[in-house]
Amino acid sequence: MANDKSSMQLVANGILKENPIFRLALSMCPAVGISTTVMNGFMLGVAVLFVQVCSSLTISTVKNFIHPRIRIPTYTLTIATWVTVIDMVLAAYMPEAYSKMGIFVKLIVAFAIITMRLEMFACKEPVGASFWDGLGMGMGFMIGMMTIGLVRELLGSGTILGYDVLGFKPLLFFILPSAGFFVVGLMMAFFNYIEIFYKRQKGFKS
Amino acid sequence: MKNIFTIIIRLTLSCLVAAFVMGLFFVLTSKAKKHNEHVNEEKTMYSLLGYKDVASVPQTVKLYAVYRYIVTDLKGKSIAYLVPTGQGASVGFSFITLDLDGKLIDQKPVTVSADDAAEQESRDKAIKVALGSGKEIAYAEDKTIIVTENGARTAYLINGKFPGFKASISVMLALKPDFGIRGMAIVEHEEDPGLGAEIEKKYFKNQFIDKSFAALKTLDVVKEPLPEGYRKSLEGPLDNADDEKILQQYKDHAIYALTGATISSRSVTNGVKGTVAKFAYRINILDNVLKEQNIVVPF
Numbered sequence: 341m342a343n344d345k346s347s348m349q350l351v352a353n354g355i356l357k358e359n360p361i362f363r364l365a366l367s368m369c370p371a372v373g374i375s376t377t378v379m380n381g382f383m384l385g386v387a388v389l390f391v392q393v394c395s396s397l398t399i400s401t402v403k404n405f406i407h408p409r410i411r412i413p414t415y416t417l418t419i420a421t422w423v424t425v426i427d428m429v430l431a432a433y434m435p436e437a438y439s440k441m442g443i444f445v446k447l448i449v450a451f452a453i454i455t456m457r458l459e460m461f462a463c464k465e466p467v468g469a470s471f472w473d474g475l476g477m478g479m480g481f482m483i484g485m486m487t488i489g490l491v492r493e494l495l496g497s498g499t500i501l502g503y504d505v506l507g508f509k510p511l512l513f514f515i516l517p518s519a520g521f522f523v524v525g526l527m528m529a530f531f532n533y534i535e536i537f538y539k540r541q542k543g544f545k546s
Numbered sequence: 547m548k549n550i551f552t553i554i555i556r557l558t559l560s561c562l563v564a565a566f567v568m569g570l571f572f573v574l575t576s577k578a579k580k581h582n583e584h585v586n587e588e589k590t591m592y593s594l595l596g597y598k599d600v601a602s603v604p605q606t607v608k609l610y611a612v613y614r615y616i617v618t619d620l621k622g623k624s625i626a627y628l629v630p631t632g633q634g635a636s637v638g639f640s641f642i643t644l645d646l647d648g649k650l651i652d653q654k655p656v657t658v659s660a661d662d663a664a665e666q667e668s669r670d671k672a673i674k675v676a677l678g679s680g681k682e683i684a685y686a687e688d689k690t691i692i693v694t695e696n697g698a699r700t701a702y703l704i705n706g707k708f709p710g711f712k713a714s715i716s717v718m719l720a721l722k723p724d725f726g727i728r729g730m731a732i733v734e735h736e737e738d739p740g741l742g743a744e745i746e747k748k749y750f751k752n753q754f755i756d757k758s759f760a761a762l763k764t765l766d767v768v769k770e771p772l773p774e775g776y777r778k779s780l781e782g783p784l785d786n787a788d789d790e791k792i793l794q795q796y797k798d799h800a801i802y803a804l805t806g807a808t809i810s811s812r813s814v815t816n817g818v819k820g821t822v823a824k825f826a827y828r829i830n831i832l833d834n835v836l837k838e839q840n841i842v843v844p845f
Binding site for chain 1: 549552553561568571572576579586
């Protein structure tokens with residue numbers, strides 16, 4: 341698989357065209373579980389971004405030494421290592437945030453998006469491209485989490501980033517995990533709509 | 547066959563590298579983590595006593611730490627306490643060893659500064675030096691803080707650890723001088739969010755406040771809905787005299803179990819009961835010995 345995309349295209353690809361949550365529909369479980377506020381989404385997004393970039397870099401660097409039969413165990417080991425690292429760093433330097441999302445950080449090991457990206461991209465492409473792809477995917481996940489968090493926080497508790505905007509709580513339902521699916525579903529529809537719209541316009545022009 | 551060996555060797559190597567990376571970060575972050583734990587512990591301590599932070603504690607209030615140890619020598623095991631001794635400016639430390647019946651075996655002065663005594667490593671070292679060879683000591687992970695105001699005891703701060711629904715629950719308790727409960731904080735737990743984790747909430751943990759020592763001995767858990775007025779008063783802030791009255795009314799009432807988390811509620815209740823009972827027994831023995839031997843202590 342020859343890589344002819346520029347670094348910025350790779351990043352944009354992760355954020356828009358192959359957004360992990362809205363387009364690939366991966367890692368839905370944490371997406372609906374944690375994204376109750378913008379801040380929670382942001383924190384987990386940062387952790388995933390870090391793990392994704394580090395794992396992509398590691399796998400891409402050592403891809404020639406990985407025995408094809410034990411690819412997946414090696415990926416899991418790599419991811420687990422970086423997750424443990426970010427877990428320890430967060431616990432040490434951001435204890436307040438860690439006490440809220442400590443459990444979920446450990447769950448990053450099982451995120452489908454990271455393993456999938458290592459298998460699809462990092463084990464075939466050069467280090468530089470893998471870095472940009474990891475960055476794009478991580479940012480795509482982070483932005484997705486924050487958008488869901490924004491909608492849920494605003495509709496669920498009437499606040500944004502903890503500041504009271506609406507002054508009342510419109511729909512408590514949006515704080516509950518099941519509402520996460522509604523929000524994700526609506527967002528997916530929105531992204532698909534934009535894509536169709538974009539394609540049609542292009543079609544008309546040409 | 548060849549594949550198996552390469553796979554084994556490569557996996558082992560990857561694991562070693564991973565272990566090295568994790569170990570490196572563990573070493574790098576351990577200091578900050580320890581510091582956090584320390585800060586957290588202090589914060590819980592002062593909030594239980596009703597102060598905002600170290601600075602807001604009045605000059606007349608003093609905190610003294612007592613550490614419990616287990617000493618092993620040729621004759622067997624005995625219990626020992628590291629207590630601050632002396633009065634006023636000349637506060638030192640003594641290591642008091644008791645036999646299992648609560649009789650004094652010996653008392654050795656320990657030369658250690660207050661800061662070093664707070665750290666387990668340096669504290670253990672100083673005690674070993676004071677005791678001489680032939681005796682093994684083990685810290686019983688039991689630290690009691692005795693709070694005095696103008697020389698009179700006003701509170702005890704003790705730590706308790708007991709099994710919860712799945713893993714251990716650690717609590718910090720503030721006791722009155724008569725062993726009634728003054729406050730409780732859940733320090734660590736791994737109960738299920740939404741069910742057992744509610745033990746952290748005010749409407750559960752504040753039920754323990756003001757339970758007297760006598761009531762604690764027979765304290766029970768009831769599976770009844772928490773009365774609405776009581777819940778409001780527990781969650782505070784207390785608006786009027788009525789709220790106070792409600793708290794008084796339920797003062798020695800059984801603990802209302804959490805919905806869907808009876809086991810967690812029971813384990814906290816029984817854990818607190820056990821922790822307080824053991825502590826009261828131990829501190830009474832220690833007090834008796836201190837009095838009989840005329841050991842001057844600042845608390």
